[in-house]
Amino acid sequence: xxxxxxxxxxxxxxxxxxxxxxxxxxxxxxxxxxxxxxxxxxxxxxxxxxxxxxxxxxxxxxxxxxxxxxxxxxxxxxxxxxxxxxxxxxxxxxxxxxxx
Amino acid sequence: xxxxxxxxxxxxxxxxxxxxxxxxxxxxxxxxxxxxxxxxxxxxxxxxxxxxxxxxxxxxxxxxxxxxxxxxxxxxxxxxxxxxxxxxxxxxxxxxxxxxxxxxxxxxxxxxxxxxxxxxxxxxxxxxxxxxxxxxxxxxxxxxxxxxxxx
Numbered sequence: 001x002x003x004x005x006x007x008x009x010x011x012x013x014x015x016x017x018x019x020x021x022x023x024x025x026x027x028x029x030x031x032x033x034x035x036x037x038x039x040x041x042x043x044x045x046x047x048x049x050x051x052x053x054x055x056x057x058x059x060x061x062x063x064x065x066x067x068x069x070x071x072x073x074x075x076x077x078x079x080x081x082x083x084x085x086x087x088x089x090x091x092x093x094x095x096x097x098x099x100x
Numbered sequence: 101x102x103x104x105x106x107x108x109x110x111x112x113x114x115x116x117x118x119x120x121x122x123x124x125x126x127x128x129x130x131x132x133x134x135x136x137x138x139x140x141x142x143x144x145x146x147x148x149x150x151x152x153x154x155x156x157x158x159x160x161x162x163x164x165x166x167x168x169x170x171x172x173x174x175x176x177x178x179x180x181x182x183x184x185x186x187x188x189x190x191x192x193x194x195x196x197x198x199x200x201x202x203x204x205x206x207x208x209x210x211x212x213x214x215x216x217x218x219x220x221x222x223x224x225x226x227x228x229x230x231x232x233x234x235x236x237x238x239x240x241x242x243x244x245x246x247x248x249x250x251x
Contacts, residue, residue: 053208070211071209
């Protein structure tokens with residue numbers, strides 16, 4: 001089992017992606033209370049092959065274990081979608097899934 | 101690791117990555133516009149991100165529940181039929197205003213959903229930077245029953 005749950009489906013040329021990552025997403029305020037370092041996902045990129053299809057810079061205000069959805073054109077069934085996130089500590093996680 | 105170190109790390113990481121020649125390249129808005137992430141008001145954050153702009157209040161739909169029972173995970177959807185370069189989402193109740201910035205190209209479909217934290221009742225604003233160079237805005241106000249920033 002990986003860190004992310006990814007679902008990608010193609011319909012009429014548009015790929016819909018549902019994704020969920022496991023991450024604590026500690027804000028600066030929460031971290032202070034708990035006496036820990038703030039840490040949250042800061043950047044998420046999705047690629048099909050070499051092509052970036054989705055890109056977002058995020059802040060501490062995405063929820064704990066964030067879920068997100070996005071859509072894009074220009075990929076087909078069977079293509080492999082690769083999603084990478086980076087957090088504040090510099091950790092990166094990459095996982096891929098075939099588009100259905 | 102503090103914020104300053106992180107930005108430094110980002111620069112380093114970007115430098116070591118091979119440059120991609122795709123239409124949509126990964127833009128790290130944290131690296132490009134560090135000030136926008138520290139802004140405490142929506143106006144300041146927009147200014148730091150896009151400069152002095154006057155977005156038109158049309159063409160952008162922001163969806164969220166009218167009353168969110170759990171401020172720790174408020175589902176927000178941003179939709180638009182516009183051809184966009186980027187989409188920024190902001191709110192006016194958390195310590196800093198900027199929530200996230202999407203980079204888009206002609207293959208992107210602006211139909212983004214994510215879950216966010218809201219400290220209390222407030223307004224979520226989405227700014228779309230159109231491919232035509234104009235800016236568009238959508239807003240939604242919602243009530244939050246239980247604040248989500250205190251953990």
